[in-house]
Amino acid sequence: MANKSIIRKAGFGGGAVLILAVVLCLGGAGWGAVWSAPAQSAAQTGARTLPRAADGKPDLQGIWQAESGVGLDLEGRLTKNGAAGRSVVEGGTIPYRPEALAKRQENLAARQTADPMASCFMPGVPRIMYLDYPFQIFQTAEHVAITFEWSQVFRLIYLKGKPGPSGFDFWMGHSMGRWDGDTFVVDVTAQNDRTWFDAAGNHHSDSGHMVERYTLVDADTIRYEVTVEDPKTFTRSWKISIPLHRRKDMTRLLEFQCQAEAEEASGLFERDPRTWYTPKGAPAPGGGGR
Amino acid sequence: MKRAFRRALIVTMLVVPFAALLAPAQQRGRGGAGRGGAARGGRGASEPVRRMPDGKPDLTGMYLASSSGANYGLEQNPRDFLTPGTGGVVVDPPDRRLPYQEWARAERIERELPERGYDDPTAHCFVAGVPRSMYTPSPYQILQPPGYVVMLFERMSWRIIPLDNRPHLPDNVRLWQGDSVGHWEGDTLVVETTNFNGKAWLNERGDIVSHAQHVVEEFIPVDANTITYRATVTDPVVYTRPWTIQMPLNRRTVQDGDTRRDDQLLEVACHEDNGDLQHLKEVKDAARAAKQEKEK
Numbered sequence: 001m002a003n004k005s006i007i008r009k010a011g012f013g014g015g016a017v018l019i020l021a022v023v024l025c026l027g028g029a030g031w032g033a034v035w036s037a038p039a040q041s042a043a044q045t046g047a048r049t050l051p052r053a054a055d056g057k058p059d060l061q062g063i064w065q066a067e068s069g070v071g072l073d074l075e076g077r078l079t080k081n082g083a084a085g086r087s088v089v090e091g092g093t094i095p096y097r098p099e100a101l102a103k104r105q106e107n108l109a110a111r112q113t114a115d116p117m118a119s120c121f122m123p124g125v126p127r128i129m130y131l132d133y134p135f136q137i138f139q140t141a142e143h144v145a146i147t148f149e150w151s152q153v154f155r156l157i158y159l160k161g162k163p164g165p166s167g168f169d170f171w172m173g174h175s176m177g178r179w180d181g182d183t184f185v186v187d188v189t190a191q192n193d194r195t196w197f198d199a200a201g202n203h204h205s206d207s208g209h210m211v212e213r214y215t216l217v218d219a220d221t222i223r224y225e226v227t228v229e230d231p232k233t234f235t236r237s238w239k240i241s242i243p244l245h246r247r248k249d250m251t252r253l254l255e256f257q258c259q260a261e262a263e264e265a266s267g268l269f270e271r272d273p274r275t276w277y278t279p280k281g282a283p284a285p286g287g288g289g290r
Numbered sequence: 291m292k293r294a295f296r297r298a299l300i301v302t303m304l305v306v307p308f309a310a311l312l313a314p315a316q317q318r319g320r321g322g323a324g325r326g327g328a329a330r331g332g333r334g335a336s337e338p339v340r341r342m343p344d345g346k347p348d349l350t351g352m353y354l355a356s357s358s359g360a361n362y363g364l365e366q367n368p369r370d371f372l373t374p375g376t377g378g379v380v381v382d383p384p385d386r387r388l389p390y391q392e393w394a395r396a397e398r399i400e401r402e403l404p405e406r407g408y409d410d411p412t413a414h415c416f417v418a419g420v421p422r423s424m425y426t427p428s429p430y431q432i433l434q435p436p437g438y439v440v441m442l443f444e445r446m447s448w449r450i451i452p453l454d455n456r457p458h459l460p461d462n463v464r465l466w467q468g469d470s471v472g473h474w475e476g477d478t479l480v481v482e483t484t485n486f487n488g489k490a491w492l493n494e495r496g497d498i499v500s501h502a503q504h505v506v507e508e509f510i511p512v513d514a515n516t517i518t519y520r521a522t523v524t525d526p527v528v529y530t531r532p533w534t535i536q537m538p539l540n541r542r543t544v545q546d547g548d549t550r551r552d553d554q555l556l557e558v559a560c561h562e563d564n565g566d567l568q569h570l571k572e573v574k575d576a577a578r579a580a581k582q583e584k585e586k
Contacts, residue, residue, distance in 0.1 A: 054436065061435065121562045122446070136450065138435035140350070145433055145440055152417055152447040152467070156431060156555055161546075170557045194562075253450060255465050259561050260416045260489075268571075269414055274397070275488040275527070277464040277501035 050182070050216050053139055058182050058216040060137045060144070063247040066130035066224070070242055073200035090239040094202060100233040107201025115199055120258035122153055122171035124195025125188045125210055126226045126240070133256055134247045144177050144184065151258045157186055169206055171195060184214040197228075205232040220246035337514035339477065342434060347477050347511040349432045349439070351541040352552045355519065357425035363495040364388060364535055376495075379425075381520075382534040394498050394528045401496025405577030408570035410491050415560035417447035417466045419490025420483050420505050421521040421535065429542055431555050439472055439479060445558040451481050458484045464501065466490060479509040500527040515541040 051059040072078050075093055076085030087093070096104060107114055117123055123131065133150040144157040157175040173191035177184060193206040208230040215223040222244040229237040263269035340348035358377025365387055366378030380386045390398060400406060412418055418426050423443055430443040441449040451472040459469045464487035472481040488501030503525040510518040517539040524532040543550040 122559065138433060138438060138440050140433050140435050142350075143431075143433055145431075145435070145442060147440070147442075147448045147450060154442045154446070154448045156442055158554070161551055161554075171559050171562060172557060251456070252452065252459075252469075254463065255417075255467065257416060257466060259414065260411075260466070263414060269411070269416075270409075272409075272489075274393070275498065275500040277486070277488050279462050 049219070051219050055141070057139070057179055058184070059139070060184060060214060060216060060222065061139055063134050063136045063250045063253060064222060064244045065132075065134040065247050066242050066244050068132050070130045071127060071132065071198050074198050074202055074240055075200065078200045088240045088242050090241065095235045095238055097233060097235055100203070104201050104203060107196065107203060109201075111199060111201050114201070116195055117199070117258075120151065120262060121194070123150070124171055124191055125155070125173050125175070126212065126224075127195060127197055128153060128155070128172070129212075129224060129226075129244070130242050134250060134253060136253050144186075147253060149253045149256050152255060173210070180213075182215065186212040186214070188212065203233065204228065204230045207232050220248065339511040340514050346434075346474055347479070348434060349479065349509060349511065349517060350434055350552075351515075351543070352429050352431050352555060353517065353539040353541055354427075354429040355425040356538045356540055357427070358537065360425040360535065360537065361422070361427055361493045363493055364497050367495070379535040379537050380533060381536045382522075383531070388497060388533055389530045390498075391528060391530055398496050398498055401491075401498075403577070405574040406496065407494075408567070408574040410494055410496070411466075411489055412491070412494075413567055413570055415445075415564050416489070418443075418445070419466055419486065419492075419499070420449070420468050420470070421507065421523070422490060422492055423447065423449065423467065424507075424519060424521070424539070425537060428558060429553070429555065431552075439481075442555060444555050445560055458482075461485070464488075468503075468505070477511055481505075481507040481509070483507070498528045499523065499525050502527040509539075512538070515543070517541075 053059040053061070069080050070088060072080065073085065074087065074089050076087040079085035094104075112118065117127075122128075128148055128150070129135070131148075131150050133148060135146055135148040135150075138145040138147070142158070142160045144159065146155040146157070148154065153172065155172055155175055157177040159177050169190045169192040171192060171194070173188040175186050175188050177186045179185070188210040189208075191204070191206065191208055191210075193204065193208075196203050208228065211227045211229075213223075213225040213227075215225070217223050223241060224244050225239060225241045227237055227239045228234065260269065264271070340350075342348045358379055359374050360376065360379045362374050363376040364378070364380055365376070367376045369375030378386050380388060383389055401409070407413060412422075412426070417423070423430070423441070426443070426445060428444045430441050433440040433442070437453055439451040439453065441451070443449075447467065449467055449470055451470040453472050453474070455473060456471055458471060459465075463469070463485055465485055466487055466489060468483040469485035470481050470483040472479055474480070483505040484503075486499070486501055486503045488499070488503070490499060491497065492499055503523060505524075506522045508518075508520040510520070512518055518536065519539050520534060520536045522532055522534040523529075542553040544553045
């Protein structure tokens with residue numbers, strides 16, 4: 001009875017289950033040099049017309065989604081329907097160390113099963129930001145929260161406060177945010193090495209440091225840029241730039257529960273006709289208790 | 291008798307190997323090294339309810355329910371062999387029992403069989419639903435961005451509660467966490483939730499809700515660190531009348547120099563490291579095979 005499942009559902013079955021940490025906040029000093037001048041001037045041009053929150057900061061709140069297909073391959077080689085792709089990586093290619101490039105090729109070849117998302121595992125940052133699913137941004141005085149339709153994953157970005165204990169890592173990393181003028185900048189650290197950047201096997205180590213920049217270019221578009229620094233995997237830092245579009249057709253997020261969908265489809269999680277919803281007009285499922 | 295013994299035996303086989311892991315893991319996560327040794331909870335003298343600039347209560351913070359074991363049963367239950375006893379959180383009906391219809395009470399008892407452990411959606415790391423999300427033994431962050439109350443659960447799920455009196459989703463849109471709309475009544479946050487898919491369980495004991503579930507929750511601020519939580523569930527498919535549970539939600543803070551601040555959420559990678567579901571499946575498959583054998 002209850003006990004049989006305590007361990008399971010608690011998700012506390014051993015140290016591996018709780019992957020935790022709160023990690024040193026890196027001030028982000030020195031990253032300014034990475035950002036291209038056009039990004040900043042564009043932000044300034046639209047500054048007067050941008051929606052603003054009560055505190056005067058650009059209002060990023062709302063439901064957003066990246067252009068479809070970006071998450072397939074940042075370098076644009078893999079595409080939907082074999083159409084010509086476009087790299088979102090500045091300079092076109094990711095500057096891998098040789099052994100890391102070999103690992104990428106291995107991942108690429110085995111991607112149907114090796115992709116962590118094929119197992120419905122949390123995608124990590126930045127991949128979660130450019131899936132083909134919408135997400136919603138919320139702003140408060142001390143936090144920016146991002147909730148994702150994909151499997152109800154969320155990010156809680158701290159604007160204030162001290163980092164907690166170190167020594168653990170997270171699937172979704174630890175995020176500290178700050179405003180750099182009208183751009184929201186997030187330092188993401190403490191990610192594990194089990195997530196990929198895309199479905200093409202692009203990967204990182206557990207020493208990755210991602211710096212995200214969210215710049216509202218007009219009321220319905222965010223320029224989302226990420227600079228990746230991970231000396232174990234790459235010969236230098238590299239950068240991606242992806243537009244996020246406001247989902248004006250959505251007033252609320254729904255749910256895509258990846259693992260539940262998979263288990264219902266395979267029969268591993270079975271329908272209970274007495275309690276589950278049946279659409280009106282559909283034949284009532286048989287075998288119920290009512 | 292025989293069945294009970296066998297159940298206990300299976301439960302022992304299942305639990306003992308993991309029980310040893312469970313305690314240290316929780317300790318690590320909840321105030322041990324994982325939290326930097328910081329004491330959690332830390333409610334001192336009662337401080338007044340915090341306020342937003344518009345005068346509404348400020349519920350922002352990290353909370354954990356003091357639930358009397360509601361995740362193992364909403365009614366009062368004696369401690370079973372290796373099962374935590376539960377204090378009971380039902381405040382209505384007056385007899386503090388859930389007003390089950392006959393079929394549903396039978397199903398609830400059935401869900402206590404070892405082979406039904408597999409059927410609890412949270413054993414699969416699916417989201418807990420409402421109101422269960424509020425009393426799983428794992429903390430959550432409440433935020434109050436403009437126009438919303440947002441709840442982020444450490445076991446990786448969320449609730450988004452708009453405060454704009456919008457209509458609920460069309461009837462054919464069905465969700466694990468349902469569709470919530472909230473409003474303030476004085477200092478009380480009232481949240482109405484519908485559009486459930488009927489897949490969630492209310493706890494590990496198997497208390498039942500269906501797609502017809504309609505939940506009205508009240509978050510009543512008591513002081514800066516305490517919310518009284520009440521949830522009234524109406525579900526005509528399962529129950530003969532509405533019922534209400536109540537429990538305190540306690541804010542979790544840590545000492546930070548001279549001040550206390552909210553503790554930080556961690557991340558429970560439940561599905562990513564779910565190695566034990568297979569055991570529950572084996573128990574279920576074995577029970578099913580035995581039943582088929584008997585029916586032959």
